[in-house]
Amino acid sequence: MKKVSKLLKFSGVCLLMQAVSVGVITGLFVVLxxxxxxKLFGVVQACSYLLPLITALGGLISGYVVYKFAPETKGSGIPYVKASLMHLGNLTRVRSIFVKFIGGVASIGTGMSLGREGPSVQLxxxxxxxxxxxxKLRxxxxxxxxxxxxxxxxxxxxxxxISGAIFVLEELMQKFNSTVLFPVIIATVVAASVARTFLGDNTSFIIPLHKTDLNILICLLTGIISGFAGVLYSKLIHFNNFFFSKIRIKPYYKTCIAGFVIGFVGLFMPLxxxxxxxxxxxxxxxxxxILVVVLVFLAKFILTPFCFGSGAVGGIFLPMLMIGCYLGYIVGVLSNFASVEIDLVAISLVGMASFLAAVARTPITATVMVFEMTGxxxxxxxxxxxxxxxxxxAESCHHKSIYSELIVFGAKNSPAAKYLETKTVSNIMKKMYKTIPQNYPVKDVLKKMKQDNQSFYLVVDDFDKLKGTFQKQDAEDVIINCDNEKLCVKDxxxxxxxxxxxNANLYEIFFELHMSNMNxxxxxxxxxxxVGIVERSDLEKILMPYLRQENC
Structure with a gap:
């Protein structure tokens, strides 16, 4: 027992050291x-008369270094990190870090309508x-x-x-994982401390004095409008990705074109x-x-997906916050016109958070982040x-997180994804599975599970058509919380x-299982x-050769 205790103690200390190291390095990267x-953006603003040429050059440089040295670094970075956690990408190339850094500075620093948070996450x-x-971890x-x-x-x-830790659980992991929480908290605290040391301890946005009371109905209206606007924004991102993928020119020419367009618009609308x-x-x-706000809102709403679709290095997270803020402001002005008095600063913050929640499908992260960024x-x-x-x-419109949806578009180029796409469900599905009638009494299920050595059943009707699934936890919850012995499995x-x-390919199934956290x-x-089942563990076994390549 003493040896085990020492081993656990050493393991905990080792993980602590690793998390601190990650926090320090990441903090320094983000600061730099x-x-x-x-600094670069300040120089660009001083030469505003050359803006279209400068942004075009920035887009060209960003696209060129990505295309030539590390194609996996294009775009945001958050979808690629999610794909890597699904073992559909490799983050261990040192070259990728430097390309992401240079490409991000070139595109965002010259004025392209993209955010630095996505590249920072990949860094x-x-x-x-x-x-x-x-x-040598695996x-x-x-x-x-x-x-x-x-x-x-x-x-x-x-x-x-706090938002950094919640973001990992809500967006990247999409579930609460206590074993991940410890290193994440340590690293986020260390990285934030490093950033505060060099950049100061101010909140991201300094807000003026404002009223603290808000009309609940206007907040509800803002949430509804943000929800529909977020779905539309996501569709616009997908449209631009598809549009640029069909243009048969070198990738760095696409980013150059996007840079020129945003630079030309920026001559008249610097915001x-x-x-x-x-x-x-x-x-x-x-x-x-209000006229300027509406014009800037529409321009940002259209141009950010345009720049992102071109393949330039940069994220959509910070632009989403800006778009949401302007959307909330517009709602506030219209409310005041309708004689419903509301504080414009306050409703702008509500719009900022709700738009992010709709697009990224991260309501908790959005809530915490806005009050952390503004105080x-x-x-x-x-x-x-x-x-x-x-x-x-967003859920009612069947919209998933934009980052999850972008994985389907972006991760298909990985060797693992390409291999999975060549295989169909029929190659690995198991025909040995257990079913249970939908009218089977719940009170007898646990006994049957023990006899069958089973924790999972497919629920079928009299014609063997699927009606749902039944897990051991379902039976235990009912037995503990309900005395109704007449309950059936279908209930x-x-x-x-x-x-x-x-005939479905395995990449589609692997993605669906991962996104839904199902096995x-x-x-x-x-x-x-x-006719059968496909288990997530079998898919992961197929990916083992690619996992070994990652760890080389």
């Missing part, structure tokens, strides 16, 4: 990245992967440091350590340039006219309400099931009868 972008996750490689142990690096990048970028930090500050501090803790209740409503609207079965057919997909024939 921000300073480089800010942080890459730092975590490299620390894992140094310590599998879930390395994933912990990748997650810690990603969370610490968010923490350092926005001076928001659309860059991430959007300055635009938010100006809106909250100086109260722009407006007294608005947490209306912000929570608007975020919940916006997320509900408590789960309806959230990944369903496929024999089995049910295979149906054309008559909707069950």
């Amino acid at each position: 990245f921000k300073i480089s972008i800010t 942080g996750a890459g730092s975590g992967a490299l620390i894992g490689k140094v310590f 599998g879930t142990d390395k994933d912990k440091l990748i997650s810690a690096g990603a969370g610490s990048a968010i923490a350092a970028t926005f001076n928001a350590p 659309v340039l860059g991430s959007g930090n300055d635009a938010v500050e100006i809106l909250l501090q100086y109260k722009l006219s 407006a803790y007294n608005f947490i209740l209306p912000i929570m309400l608007a975020c919940a409503v916006a997320d509900l609207i 408590v079965m789960g309806m959230n099931t990944v369903v496929t057919n024999e 089995e997909a049910v295979v149906l024939d054309i008559n909707e009868k069950v």
Whole structure:
């Protein structure tokens, strides 16, 4: 027992050291990245008459270094980190970190309508992967440091350590994982401390004095509008990705074109340039006219997906915050016109959070991040309400997180994804599975599970058609919480099931299982009868050769 205790103690200390290392390195990367972008953007603003040429050159440089040296570094970085945690990408190449850094400074620093948070997340996750490689970690142990690096990048970028930790659980992991939480918290605290040392301890946005009371109905309205606007924004991102993928020219010419367009618009509307930090500050501090706000909102709403679709290095997170802020401001002005008095600063913050919640499907992260970035803790209740409503609207429109959807588009180029696409469900599906009638009494299920050595059943009707799934936890919950002995399986079965057919490719199924946090997909024939199951563990076994390549 003493040896085990010492081993556990050593393991905990080792993980602590690794997490601290990830936090320090990520914090320094984020600080240097921000300073480089800010300095370059200041030079660009001083030469505003050459803006279209400068932004075109920035786009050209960004696209060229990505195309020539590390194609996996294009775009945001958050989808690629998520794909890497699914083992559909490799973050351990040192070259990728430098290309992401240079490409991000070139594109964002010259004024392209993109954010620095996406590249920062990939820089942080890459730092975590490299620390894992140094310590020869594999599998879930390395994933912990990748997650810690990603969370610490968010923490350092926005001076928001709580949001960084929540972002990892809500967006990257999409579930609560206590084993990941320890290194993530350590790394986020360390990275935020490093950033504060060099950049100061101010909140990301300085907001003026404002009223603390908000009309709940207007907050609900803002959440509804943000929900629909977020879905439309996501569709616009997909449209631009598809549009640029069909243009048959070198990738760096695409980013050059996008740079020229944003530079030309920036001559007349400087607020659309860059991430959007300055635009938010100006809106909250100086109260722009409603006409200017609407024009800037529309331009940013259209041009950010345009720049992102071109393949330039940069994220959409910070621009989403700006777009949401302007959207909330517009709602506030219209409310005041309708004689419903509301504080414009306050409703702008509500719009900022709710729009992010709708697009990224991260209502908790959005709520916490906005009050961490602004210090407006007294608005947490209306912000929570608007975020919940916006997320509900997005769900009703069948919209998933934009980062999850971008994985499908971006990760298909990975060797693992290409291999999975060559295989179909029929290659690995199991025809040995257990079913249970939908009218089977719940009180007898546990006994049957013990006899069958089973923890999972497919629920079928009299014609063997799938009706749902039933797990051991379902039976235990009912027995503990309900005395009704007449309950049948159909009354408590789960309806959230990944369903496929024999001809579907394995990449689609692997992605669906990962996004839904489920372990089995049910295979149906054309008559909707069950013919087999595909287990997530079998898919991961197929990926083992690629996992070994990652760890080389």
